Amino acid sequence: MKKEISIWDQKIIAQALIDSIKKLNPKTMLKNPVMFVVEVGAAFLTLKVLGNIFTGTNGNFGFEIQITLWLWFTVLFANFAEAMAEGRGKAQADTLRKAKTETNAKLLKKDGSTEIVSATKLRKDDVVLVEAGEFIPGDGEVIEGVASVDESAITGESAPVIRESGGDRSAVTGGTKVLSDWIKVRITSNPGETFIDRMIALVEGASRQKTPNEIALNILLAGLTIIFLLAVVTLQPFAIYSNAAQTIFVLISLLVCLIPTTIGGLLSAIGIAGMDRLVQHNVLAMSGRAVEAAGDVNTLLLDKTGTITLGNRQASEFIPLKGVDEKLLADAAQLSSLADETPEGRSIVILAKERYGLRGREVHELATHTEFVPFTANTRMSGINLDNREIRKGAVDAIEKYVANVNGYKPSPELREIVEKIAKAGGTPLVVADGRKPLGVIYLKDIVKGGMRERFKQLRQMGIKTVMITGDNPLTAASIAQEAGVDDFLAEAKPEDKMALIKREQAEGKLVAMTGDGTNDAPALAQADVGVAMNTGTQAAKEAGNMVDLDSDPTKLIEVVEIGKQLLMTRGALTTFSIANDVAKYFAIIPAMFAATFPVLNALNIMALKTPQSAILSAVIFNALVIIGLIPLALRGVKYRALSASSLLQRNLLIYGLGGIIAPFIGIKIIDVIITALGLA
């Protein structure tokens, strides 16, 4: 479930309007050098206008006051963009915070009795008892019991999940609800320091720090601002030389139009919105740096089970021996599995039903005397006894041993051949025998999730290598890897192997992303550049990673990478757009400045703007409005496509580069027509 928040959410907009005024504080503005210059310019012109009023200087009052107001609007619009992004972050945080309603907890005392205390009073290492229908009072670890827990408050996923002591499913999150049974939970964090508390702070932007790329971009923008400041400051002497001295209103207008206000105004909003989009996908990032790194990832380590394949093996084929009817084999296989509650067993029943219309039967209808033979480590087979009929399924060695004991059965080369073929293809062969005679083999295989092949192909086009991590033997792993279309695999993987692989990739200069949930994943999660911990995972894993997926869906790693890329692309696209805009602004302002003295320069007024004043005003208004106009784009991000770098560049350059040159010509002309019609200039 995605928690989409409308861009037009009234409450957020109202709050953002207030915040954008609060942000006018010069101390806050100083963080953004481009907009700070605009604010200083606006403040200076305000004083000038006021001065002119008091001294009664007969300037061009209407024009001057409009310019001054629009400069203030430019600053406010930039602040508004940032406030909007922060507001949306807060709104996301609030939905998370709802999970933190005031609850009471049953604190377990040493003597075994319980005491009702407020959840906020709980300290680290307190142990609480949570029973069906109660909320878990804080983050912690299950130390006793098993329970189904509703975690929809934080994940949005309505299906309950199982939490039990020991192993990798022991972590519980405060604010989630126990649906059945009971658990004893050891609290792992003090109030105000829970996982969610820290996450909320990050999403709200309170503890947001500029990412490395953002810092570099800020330097570029500040540099451009200084260069244009230089161009404008020195223009006045040249204008004086040419007997065409300009007013301070015109010069500051030119400056504001030339410096990269569009990207300067939207830069921090883009960053906040990037974190925000992750939250919409139910992924919480510990830092903006992690999101940026996600865009740069070269190698994805993906766990086979759950990410590439469905959780379990499934029967995919019945292969009879010569002379045996396939339907007969299917029937025997289904009978042997009727009582088998493992996913594999159920898949055999289902396959037989789908292929041969064999319905699952109630066993007592088939015979008077039925007996299930469960799987044991000793026999390594399972099956069913129906009156005198014995049906078994199991590994080939076990079955051969079983039939050989009875009627002098000789190992069949044909059976061996089938079994080997399946094993080579990465499947698991199960031999079925009826009445101590082998009938054939059930082909159990890993089922690759639908659509994964295409996704890996897309990733490859984007230059990202996928590596499948599995505990399977190399043969099986290779076969699945081929079927899924991953680039590489790591078979019989132990945690140390994973770690070694990450270090090897990083030594080649690559950035690695992985998911993990177990405590033994923690070192690798910490080593990886992007480590997404599953929310169902242990606390250690969550602490080690730099992102947490609340849905615990390992496939989401791919989306995380896409969001990272989208963030960077949005930044680049708006920077390009902002710089490209300057061309048109020159053609608006330069002729307007000098045409009064040199009418021949009207030849440069290719937009045929009405008067010099309307031209300058139009450029300033366009410059302010374009910030507002691009807020939705900054918040949503540019449209992401899985393409190679060349095609992406070509596409984005066409839209934001060429578009950035053309758009202001049209925009400024339209504004000029409107303000002239309204008699504003």
Add this chain to the structure above:
Amino acid sequence: MTTSGIFQILLYLVVLTLLVKPMGVFMTKVYNGEKTFLDFIFKPIERLIYKLCRIDAAQEMNWKQYGAAMLIFSLVSTIALYFMQRWQFYLPLNPQGLSGVSADSSFNTAVSFVTNTNWQGYGGETTMSYFTQMAGLAIQNFKSAAVGMALAVVFIRGIARFETDNLGNFWVDMTRSILYILVPLSFLAAIFFVSQGMIQNFKPYDTAQTVEGIQQTIAQGPVASQVAIKMLGTNGGGFFNANAAHPFENPTPFSNFIQMLLIFIIPGGFTYMLGRMTKSAGHGWAVYGAMIFLFLVGTFTAYWAESKGNPLYPATVNQQVVGGNFEGKEVRFGVANSALFATITTDASCGAVNSMHDSFTPIGGLVPLTNIMLGEVIFGGVGAGMYGMLVMIILTVFIAGLMVGRTPEYLGKKIEAYDVQMAMLYALIFPLIILGLAAVSAIAPDFGLSSLNNQGAHGLSEILYAFTSGTGNNGSAFAGLNANTLWYNTTLGVAMLVGRFFMIIPMLAIAGNLARKKQIPPSLGTFPVNTPLFAALLVSIVIIVGALTFFPVLSLSPILEHFQMMSGQTF
């Protein structure tokens, strides 16, 4: 424009392009210290130089050591050249008995030749002895060119190397630049020029009786040897005051063609070397393509403007008599070769001229001015153009690189805050000096404007051109401005120094920082730097960073003048 004019321009393009690869391959060998076919002559000399100067050729330097060596070397050269001029009367090879050069002019010339600018405040034949010309100026032509080349090599090494502080040895790079590249090519070129009728002698000046009965002094001297390196090293300082317009300094259209080739051959070779050393030949060609595109736009704009001529003359004068604006142009070169030469000499920071840029039409004159304002990166000065373009590439990659959804990277290296900071500093110094000094000059009636021969838009162009030429280390003059005053001598000297050395320091810092970085293996997701699209992007960034800064002032100078001319206004 005529078919023959266009053909000559295209012929130049083809010949240049054919030379780029062999030149680049040879230069790569030279700077990698590999075997070359010239080893049998120069290897012993090279070894001897190292032995005499006690240079350990295997000792590599980091960027700070390299920069320090370069600065010390340049300082010593400046001082030596200064005193050589001051004391030339006491030195040999002075058949005219020319006296010592004045202090301020000596300073200006020393700085000018050390910075590879070769702005000439003096007239060569009336000021400098043969000894000063050869042992001072011609030698310095080699040295300043070699310094520029060494610096470009450092930048390329910074890109090509990984996780190291070592960027090569300044003394080795410079020695090899001179021995293996500058000397052999200059030698061949000088021989060729002599075959075209260029003079090479130590005779005192001749006198001749003109048809009108006036006594004319005809200057002599070792011209060919100096002209070869003047073009090859993109120095541009002429032996004679008239520079490459003088018949002894550029006798035939053929010598003109070769001179133009000499200007671009080393900068062109650098583009191929960039691709070869970074193992991305396509990138080298993309950079070459970007340069060629900007070069052709300039050439054809200037050629178009010059062949249209001044509309205020009757069409018959423009078209039938001379085929365009012929004021200040040599008959043996014509409009096409004058426009081509003007574009080449300002694209590269050469500054030699075969026609008077001041006499070009406003748009024709806008081309040389803009070429320098773009930062001397369209081929540019030997070496200087390469590293200037590399800084532009860093900015291009940073601005556009994000659009592929990765943080910016260039040939396997992340471009980070420090690189951007230094690149912006580099980009900032250039307009700061030009606009700052020109602005002060434009409103100072006593010391700034008093030097002007023209008023209005053209006067502003002249001031602007002088500072642009100095800061860009071009050295060509728009003329019309008497720059031999205290104010202009001093400020132009500062402009030349800052425009050279203050820009080298941030550039070296980037090179040093890049060399330290880890390699990121290329993938399909990597920002492509070897495509025509990249070349187009690079062109846009060069134009945006350059032109957007200067467009306001240009609109008050050549652009205004153009529209005034078109509307029939005269001055």
